[in-house]
Amino acid sequence: MSVVKSSVLTLAMLAAAPAFSAVTIDVDPAKPGAVINxxxxxxxxxxxxxxxxxxxxxxxxxxxxxxxxxxxxxxxxxxxxxxxxxxxxxxxxxxxxxxxxxxxxxxxxxxxxxxxxxxxxxxxxxxxxxxxxxxxxxxxxxxxxxxxxxxxxxxxxxxxxxxxxxxxxxxxxxxxxxxxxxxxxxxxxxxxxxxxxxxxxxxxxxxxxxxxxxxxxxxxxxxxxxxxxxxxxxxxxxxxxxxxxxxxxxxxxxxxxxxxxxxxxxxxxxxxxxxxxxxxxxxxxxxxxxxxxxxxxxxxxxxxxxxxxxxxxxxxxxxxxxxxxxxxxxxxxxxxxxxxxxxxxxxxxxxxxxxxxxxxxxxxxxxxxxxxxxxxxxxxxxxxxxxxxxxxxxxxxDATSLPVALRDNVEYKVGATSIPGISASAARAKDGKLYLAIVNTNPNEASDVALNVAGQNVSGVSGQVLTAAAMDAHNTFKHKDAIKPAPFAAKAVDGKLSLKIPAKAVVVVAVDK
The missing domain is CATH 3.20.20.80 (Glycosidases)
Known part of the structure; x- marks a missing residue:
């Protein structure tokens, strides 16, 4: 296994400029769904x-x-x-x-x-x-x-x-x-x-x-x-x-x-x-x-x-x-x-x-x-x-689920099998903040994701990302922190927020107004 140090992970922590081919995640806070027990x-x-x-x-x-x-x-x-x-x-x-x-x-x-x-x-x-x-x-x-x-x-x-x-x-x-x-x-x-x-x-x-x-x-x-x-x-x-x-x-x-x-x-x-x-x-x-x-x-x-x-x-x-x-x-x-x-x-x-x-x-x-x-x-x-x-x-x-729609989602394909490249979920947590979870299923390519929160100006996001260089990255008793979360943050540019989600990554962020 390749031991992935947190310093390497920081390469994927910053947002990219808005990309023309970005996957768009639409979140509508005005239409709350069921509480996530x-x-x-x-x-x-x-x-x-x-x-x-x-x-x-x-x-x-x-x-x-x-x-x-x-x-x-x-x-x-x-x-x-x-x-x-x-x-x-x-x-x-x-x-x-x-x-x-x-x-x-x-x-x-x-x-x-x-x-x-x-x-x-x-x-x-x-x-x-x-x-x-x-x-x-x-x-x-x-x-x-x-x-x-x-x-x-x-x-x-x-x-x-x-x-x-x-x-x-x-x-x-x-x-x-x-x-x-x-x-x-x-x-x-x-x-x-x-x-x-x-x-x-x-x-x-x-x-x-x-x-x-x-x-x-x-x-x-x-x-x-x-x-x-x-x-x-x-x-x-x-x-x-x-x-x-x-x-x-x-x-x-x-x-x-x-x-x-x-x-x-x-x-x-x-x-x-x-x-x-x-x-x-x-x-x-x-x-x-x-x-x-x-x-x-x-x-x-x-x-x-x-x-x-x-x-x-x-x-x-x-x-x-x-x-x-x-x-x-x-x-x-x-x-x-x-x-x-x-x-x-x-x-x-x-x-x-x-x-x-x-x-x-x-x-x-x-x-x-x-x-x-x-x-x-x-x-x-x-x-x-x-x-x-x-x-x-x-x-x-115990957060309240929010509707999420993905536009122009990318495809991850191996042989005859394909799955959506991006999975996402959003909710309003008990602390009042809007949280967004994003998964990039592609182990080889990062994905640009544009975030659109209906009726709300978003200034940025902050949270954590979990990723590594190897698909089978894991912790051992000799290297207990070979893979662990690292900080993830992004700021809106000209009123638009685009996130670069690293390959094979899990990202959870709070959305800042």
Missing amino acids: KNVYGQFAEHLGTGIYEGMWVGPGSKIPNVRGWRKDVVGALKELRVPLVRWPGGCFADEYHWKEGIGPRNKRPVKVNTNWGGVEESNAVGTHEFFDLAEMLGADTYVSGNLGTGSPQEMSEWIEYMTSDSKSTLAELRRKNGRAKPFKVDFFGVGNESWGCGGNMTPEYYVNLYNNYETFLKAPPQYRPKIVASGGHSTNKWTDVLSGGLKGRTVGISYHYYTIPTGNWDVKGAATGFPEAQWMSTLANALKIDTSIKENVAALEKNDPEKKISLLIDEWGTWYDVEKGTNAGFLFQQNTLRDAVVAALHFNIFHAHADRVTMTNIAQMVNVLQAMILTDKDQMLLTPTYHAYKMYVPFQ
Whole structure:
């Protein structure tokens, strides 16, 4: 990998003079759209590989600095992201997880085998209390996935009671005995995970009846009642169609999973680094197809739920490559490059465009697994390009989306495949500022972009850019800052504002009046 120093990046930081062939981005602040729910920037932590154990949890007796067992460095970095929501404990792991095995003294908890991920021992050291401790340290909402696959309505309802009851019931008293006096704040509760596959190989017709049965018994005091989520599909809108037409009760969302694979072949997915430009293109092209998937699923919701009571929740998404050589194949550890940051930003812009129906997404996963924010190696930690993309987009959390139109967009083409050269999104943030996000998908050529904000004179923009010389630029434990954001600013000339967006770049700026 070429180590890209920030001094090199400064070459791309300044605006160009207005270009005749510029792509024009039109933003209309007078026509605000839906609020971009902060939970669109949600995270996912599964009991998988070193995603939790070592990656985040080291135990209170570890020499690695920690707070009640959680790594100080990792928690600190995640707090900088303003993580709004964390989904736990899975994933496929959730449908073999029995919550009572994860409470009480840790040295007395049963050791199980994680049959889904690597066949390694699961100590149950991280359970309900530990998870909520992490969420509270992060200031994040919680999304708990219940065991539908190997559990029962009784087990699931008792977990809800244990977490949320403010009574003197035996389960509430057990929670108090285990160190938690007041109920936990369970914001969302999912009934199963991937019920079409690892969660039970069900049909949607069978699942919807099972869901309605389970959901009936998920009772909690009104002030502690979680929002209930149904486990949906992954490739078509069939699950969304069947579920939205047959769900009863308090359902607020149907999940949908979408992973981006360079080759489209699950057996040979493609490498995380050292890939050719053809796989840069195929990865981005496959990532952009989520827009069509969302539209198809939203169409099913519009048909069956015109009152918009049910949202589409993309609670697993991200890039999935062949695992790094020499690592446990069941741990799903992969390197994270500039390509991943571009994929993340393309997803964000698409999610913003569907903010009225897409109210939560959860990238897979937070640490050391798939498209992670953070990688660790024993006591070391580094931030990935995807982490930086998330941090750059923080202003879009709970911002009001604004209409964006692109005129004269350029085309990026490799062989017979082509995609738009520029992707953009705009919003009015809670701080009152107008923010603009721009992605240049072309890894070889910069693009001139003219900005037109209707009814407003713009004096300039200021923010950050994330780019590098190599398509697979990434951080290592020897070079932790090989790729990181750099300042980006531009001033209007004669009332016109033109930005030169570097090749393979993510840019997020505030627009100055």
